[in-house]
Amino acid sequence: MQWKGLKLHVIIFSLLIGIALIFGAQWMYQKYNINGPINKVLSANQAVKSYQVSSEGGTLLVSVHINSEADLMVPYQEIRKDLEQVMGGKSFIFILSDDRDGTLEQVWYRCQYAVYQAQVQGSFVEMAEVINREALAGGSEANINIDQEYIYLRLRHQNHTLDEVIPRGAYHVAGNNWPAAGGGVNDQRN
Template structure:
């Protein structure tokens, strides 16, 4: 009878020790194989103020990584974004990630973006980026906002500044839509 009780105790302790080892190993792997390399690669880029990495999304899915990058004042958002993507590609090749740019936006800058986002979406659909840039420049001048627009084959980059506050928006160009090549 005493031997049966010992087996249960030993089995329970073994189970708890195994679970603790697995959980601890997962935490260490996450820190040293995922978070630290991303932090080191991204933090070394000029214009990056801070980096935070999250493995869980809103649905509790840990397959995708969310990388929050707080930017200081940036001269060229397109160039910086390309540097970020290249650094992340070097460090974290197989896993999908979502890059979230954090800035010092104000309600006034958000309102300005709302006033131009129709032009941006129209340009994504039609490919008429010249009209988009002209529309943004005209609205920026009347709103007292300094706006810079960059376009490449994957994204549209909007950099809006008023005073010391900046707002950065990266809009993906969906190449599956009609009118966009």
């Protein structure tokens, strides 16, 4: 069949071949330049119990379950650093998965106020006391770590864990120049 001197079947066939090449190249790039290196780093990390890599709306989702015997802060930092190196400047979302039960969810529910208050006010000692008291009352164990960026909370109850990583500066809003924690003589408020 011809249309104004052009063979339509050749044009359609060429378009289909071009589309197949584009999607094939994208699949190869994803498999060998992203998924392969991610699988390599995560499977080499002893603290990783399991992981899942998926894509949603063009954003890569990396869900990682850290062994319940491991501390939370150090493996989280290592995994995050490794993923950032593998991904370069590409965007991804690092999701921390766990195997929480009802008891741990209740302990976390009762501790949230203290955690978010500490996030804003810097009252970390008080937060730790509340979390440890609530964990003990719930028959579970708490492990709390803090660095400049995050509050790391791991609750354990029987064979279950609840892992939460809370950004310390998440309360900042545009135009809010108040210090992240504490207070002092040199703090400036605009």
